[in-house]
Amino acid sequence: MSPAADSLTLRRADDFHVHVRQHELMRTVTPMLRLGGIARCLVMPNTQPPITTLSQAITYRAELNDLAPGIEFLMSLYLTPDMATTTIHGAAEAGIAGVKLYPRGVTTHSDEGIDDLEPIYPVFKAMEETGMVLEIHAESPSDHARDICVLNADEDFLPKVGRLHADFPSLRIVFEHVTSAAAVSLVRLLGDTVAATITAHHLDLTVDDWAGKNHNFCKPVAKFPHDRDALRAVVAEGHPRFFLGSDSAPHPVGMKECAEGCAGVFTSPLLLPYLADTFDRLGILDRLEPFVSEFGSKFYDTRPNEETVTLVRREQQVPGTYGPIVPYRAGEKLAWSV
Amino acid sequence: MSPAADSLTLRRADDFHVHVRQHELMRTVTPMLRLGGIARCLVMPNTQPPITTLSQAITYRAELNDLAPGIEFLMSLYLTPDMATTTIHGAAEAGIAGVKLYPRGVTTHSDEGIDDLEPIYPVFKAMEETGMVLEIHAESPSDHARDICVLNADEDFLPKVGRLHADFPSLRIVFEHVTSAAAVSLVRLLGDTVAATITAHHLDLTVDDWAGKNHNFCKPVAKFPHDRDALRAVVAEGHPRFFLGSDSAPHPVGMKECAEGCAGVFTSPLLLPYLADTFDRLGILDRLEPFVSEFGSKFYDTRPNEETVTLVRREQQVPGTYGPIVPYRAGEKLAWSV
Numbered sequence: 001m002s003p004a005a006d007s008l009t010l011r012r013a014d015d016f017h018v019h020v021r022q023h024e025l026m027r028t029v030t031p032m033l034r035l036g037g038i039a040r041c042l043v044m045p046n047t048q049p050p051i052t053t054l055s056q057a058i059t060y061r062a063e064l065n066d067l068a069p070g071i072e073f074l075m076s077l078y079l080t081p082d083m084a085t086t087t088i089h090g091a092a093e094a095g096i097a098g099v100k101l102y103p104r105g106v107t108t109h110s111d112e113g114i115d116d117l118e119p120i121y122p123v124f125k126a127m128e129e130t131g132m133v134l135e136i137h138a139e140s141p142s143d144h145a146r147d148i149c150v151l152n153a154d155e156d157f158l159p160k161v162g163r164l165h166a167d168f169p170s171l172r173i174v175f176e177h178v179t180s181a182a183a184v185s186l187v188r189l190l191g192d193t194v195a196a197t198i199t200a201h202h203l204d205l206t207v208d209d210w211a212g213k214n215h216n217f218c219k220p221v222a223k224f225p226h227d228r229d230a231l232r233a234v235v236a237e238g239h240p241r242f243f244l245g246s247d248s249a250p251h252p253v254g255m256k257e258c259a260e261g262c263a264g265v266f267t268s269p270l271l272l273p274y275l276a277d278t279f280d281r282l283g284i285l286d287r288l289e290p291f292v293s294e295f296g297s298k299f300y301d302t303r304p305n306e307e308t309v310t311l312v313r314r315e316q317q318v319p320g321t322y323g324p325i326v327p328y329r330a331g332e333k334l335a336w337s338v
Numbered sequence: 339m340s341p342a343a344d345s346l347t348l349r350r351a352d353d354f355h356v357h358v359r360q361h362e363l364m365r366t367v368t369p370m371l372r373l374g375g376i377a378r379c380l381v382m383p384n385t386q387p388p389i390t391t392l393s394q395a396i397t398y399r400a401e402l403n404d405l406a407p408g409i410e411f412l413m414s415l416y417l418t419p420d421m422a423t424t425t426i427h428g429a430a431e432a433g434i435a436g437v438k439l440y441p442r443g444v445t446t447h448s449d450e451g452i453d454d455l456e457p458i459y460p461v462f463k464a465m466e467e468t469g470m471v472l473e474i475h476a477e478s479p480s481d482h483a484r485d486i487c488v489l490n491a492d493e494d495f496l497p498k499v500g501r502l503h504a505d506f507p508s509l510r511i512v513f514e515h516v517t518s519a520a521a522v523s524l525v526r527l528l529g530d531t532v533a534a535t536i537t538a539h540h541l542d543l544t545v546d547d548w549a550g551k552n553h554n555f556c557k558p559v560a561k562f563p564h565d566r567d568a569l570r571a572v573v574a575e576g577h578p579r580f581f582l583g584s585d586s587a588p589h590p591v592g593m594k595e596c597a598e599g600c601a602g603v604f605t606s607p608l609l610l611p612y613l614a615d616t617f618d619r620l621g622i623l624d625r626l627e628p629f630v631s632e633f634g635s636k637f638y639d640t641r642p643n644e645e646t647v648t649l650v651r652r653e654q655q656v657p658g659t660y661g662p663i664v665p666y667r668a669g670e671k672l673a674w675s676v
Contacts, residue, residue, distance in 0.1 A: 150545055
């Protein structure tokens with residue numbers, strides 16, 4: 001594809017990190033996934049209650065399949081301190097793709113997450129043996145006595161990822177939604193079993209964009225310009241261990257435009273247009289297809305999507321709302337449409 | 339006063355940085371100044387239009403005097419690129435206390451502010467000669483190509499303050515609302531004609547407290563824990579060139595709990611209780627009186643307030659609202675009351 005091309009046909013995308021929620025919100029957002037140009041997604045398990053068992057995951061997947069028959073849903077279990085290795089073996093046999101590690105208290109619904117990694121080692125061992133992927137929300141909880149806050153929470157967590165990789169070199173680890181130059185550097189340095197997801201919005205935002213602007217507030221927070229530039233650089237380079245995970249995280253508008261807004265940016269219904277707009281601005285449109293539909297699929301060892309989607313260079317305005325949800329860049333113009 | 343004392347009588351406070359707004363909002367907040375325990379305040383000129391002339395300042399002061407006869411209002415002019423030295427001479431003769439420098443585009447109503455300092459040198463010279471104080475909102479506008487954003491905007495501006503002090507060593511300069519360890523260090527290093535104001539809220543907040551929490555969002559933003567700790571340390575030390583400037587900045591609730599919240603924290607009606615609560619927690623209650631009613635008065639060369647105010651150790655709950663405004667720490671308990 002030449003940079004000046006007016007259309008771009010690519011394999012439908014994989015979104016290796018999406019929140020589709022529950023109940024009414026789930027019924028609203030799940031049918032929008034295909035609009036954004038994806039064919040497959042990895043569903044996050046931080047529901048209420050969290051998805052901690054195989055049967056919960058199967059029930060959840062069945063609900064999602066009914067709502068969006070054109071999407072393949074990969075499922076992830078929520079890692080709790082008391083997860084049994086038998087759960088891992090059963091989940092692996094049933095085709096559950098991964099297990100998500102939330103440090104306790106770092107983001108939405110992480111209250112049942114993990115404090116210490118060492119006690120979980122038997123579970124990691126079982127995952128390594130069965131080939132399951134460990135997805136990590138790699139942030140430390142804030143600890144002001146150690147100068148840890150939302151801005152350096154991921155940097156503080158990096159040694160734990162390095163240690164885990166050293167102890168389980170064959171365990172596939174995904175460093176979810178990288179936001180800092182330091183995290184990008186670490187993932188580059190580690191071996192082929194460590195990858196990272198990058199969201200659409202973190203390729204554009206810095207702290208300036210969420211200071212006072214609730215709809216751009218998410219966890220991990222967008223950081224300094226040089227951090228955003230490190231994300232852009234690794235994507236521009238076409239590094240095969242950095243791929244799309246949108247972290248699309250819808251909240252009703254009343255939960256965002258209030259005294260204490262929830263963390264999350266909603267990108268699902270326009271996911272590929274957002275990305276095409278950004279990649280085009282950065283002059284790296286040729287990097288789009290591998291980022292959204294090759295690298296992740298290869299890392300997760302899934303077959304590439306057969307179905308294609310065509311993006312056209314046709315301006316569209318992002319709607320002000322999708323139902324009760326204000327999307328990312330609401331009201332702004334995007335240069336590309338599905 | 340012993341640390342365990344249950345009451346504390348001190349000179350009424352000086353608030354050397356307050357926004358009392360205009361119109362209806364002015365009529366709401368101005369009468370609340372005395373409730374917070376102050377007797378004198380320096381009024382910021384970033385109204386609409388800004389207070390750029392002596393006659394505007396005199397008119398504004400008369401309005402404020404009517405609304406709060408028990409408060410002495412010190413006035414500051416808004417520095418624009420075209421301010422004449424004759425304005426400075428006239429203002430000095432009329433008792434205007436200072437001139438406020440806003441770099442263009444850094445905060446609420448700074449669109450008519452300054453890009454370059456060099457062309458303003460004749461004005462600074464006139465200020466130095468007439469003994470007026472230059473108050474600086476010491477932040478650079480964001481410039482992502484240089485990695486400048488709200489988190490390091492003040493650090494980037496520091497060399498300009500140092501240069502100004504070197505070029506006008508007798509000009510009294512106030513580095514308004516310091517928020518970073520770097521800014522504290524600079525002000526410490528510079529000579530006796532350079533001081534800094536510190537707000538009540540920046541002694542408590544870090545970035546964690548405004549991430550998603552609109553009522554704590556202000557400019558400059560609260561930064562890392564180590565930055566807050568540097569503010570606490572310089573106050574605990576009783577450094578005489580660091581004194582109270584609350585930057586109390588009211589906005590109606592609808593301008594805060596929305597998609598793009600205005601910057602500003604409203605502290606005026608409980609200013610001394612907020613501070614006493616914080617100083618008590620930090621075990622530095624004996625530093626309160628000099629911080630709020632001696633150091634600033636000395637720097638500005640005003641006579642000390644004669645009137646006293648008594649703080650008592652009596653728990654109170656911060657109201658959810660004052661008229662249309664949500665105050666700082668709304669609904670929380672404070673250990674001290676006026």
